[in-house]
Amino acid sequence: MKVGILQFTPIFGQVPGNIFTVQKTISQIQADLVVLPELFNTGYQFVTKEEVGELAEPVPNGFTTQRLVEMAQKNGLFIVAGLAERDGDRVYNSAVLVGPRGFVGVYRKAHLFYEEKLWFDPGDGEFPVFDIGPAKIGLMICFDWIFPEVSRILALQGAQVICQPANLVLPYCQGAMVTRAIENRVFTVTANRVGNEHRQADEELRFTGMSQVVDPKGQVLFRLGETEEALRVVEIDPALALDKKATKYNHVFDDRRVDLYGRLRQR
Numbered sequence: 081m082k083v084g085i086l087q088f089t090p091i092f093g094q095v096p097g098n099i100f101t102v103q104k105t106i107s108q109i110q111a112d113l114v115v116l117p118e119l120f121n122t123g124y125q126f127v128t129k130e131e132v133g134e135l136a137e138p139v140p141n142g143f144t145t146q147r148l149v150e151m152a153q154k155n156g157l158f159i160v161a162g163l164a165e166r167d168g169d170r171v172y173n174s175a176v177l178v179g180p181r182g183f184v185g186v187y188r189k190a191h192l193f194y195e196e197k198l199w200f201d202p203g204d205g206e207f208p209v210f211d212i213g214p215a216k217i218g219l220m221i222c223f224d225w226i227f228p229e230v231s232r233i234l235a236l237q238g239a240q241v242i243c244q245p246a247n248l249v250l251p252y253c254q255g256a257m258v259t260r261a262i263e264n265r266v267f268t269v270t271a272n273r274v275g276n277e278h279r280q281a282d283e284e285l286r287f288t289g290m291s292q293v294v295d296p297k298g299q300v301l302f303r304l305g306e307t308e309e310a311l312r313v314v315e316i317d318p319a320l321a322l323d324k325k326a327t328k329y330n331h332v333f334d335d336r337r338v339d340l341y342g343r344l345r346q347r
């Protein structure tokens with residue numbers, strides 16, 4: 081299975097332009113699955129709730145999801161992409177999955193980061209896993225990384241590849257996702273953006289790049305640079321994620337002491 085990441089600099093508010101950048105790049109490669117950054121079509125640093133409302137789109141019938149479906153059909157691949165989703169008077173920071181046969185599903189970010197709490201509603205759906213043929217893939221978004229429960233739940237549902245659109249500004253996630261891969265024995269695919277946004281006078285955001293694919297033993301198969309724009313593809317064997325044994329005696333799921341974990345469900 082060939083898995084790709086597109087790391088680039090979305091331009092704030094330029095939805096058709098950002099989509100065009102992706103269209104152009106994706107048509108030049110061969111892959112089964114490509115993961116794009118969080119909010120790839122709009123940019124990240126919103127300054128009013130009205131602005132988010134105007135840029136957010138319905139899923140699956142909105143402009144961006146329909147363009148992604150066209151790309152997936154034309155190039156014969158699956159795409160995971162982060163976008164702002166509007167559903168009635170609610171707005172979510174979402175990731176959609178589309179494929180050669182059209183729209184597949186959506187995940188609404190459960191753990192909002194920083195000022196996202198001012199602009200978005202938190203998702204309250206399941207953490208979803210989809211069978212795309214070569215592998216079962218799970219979706220999470222950016223700051224979900226800091227809650228290890230998310231990748232654990234995805235892995236317990238059979239995800240072999242965890243796809244994570246991201247707009248990272250803290251320096252920890254890329255390292256933490258190596259641990260998420262090891263503790264669940266899954267592949268992790270983190271698609272981060274690069275560049276800066278300075279739409280608020282008192283706050284400039286610098287996105288950290290270093291998009292990466294990690295294998296179930298924690299080996300970083302590739303990691304892009306902190307500023308480079310690139311689409312990189314790597315061949316993986318998703319069957320490796322079916323082996324949950326860390327040693328001959330240790331199974332990362334079966335050895336869990338759920339009898340001792342009751343505290344996890346309490347506030």
Ligand code: ACM
Nearest residue numbers: 193222223247248
């Ligand atoms: C993040 O969740 N965008 C850091």
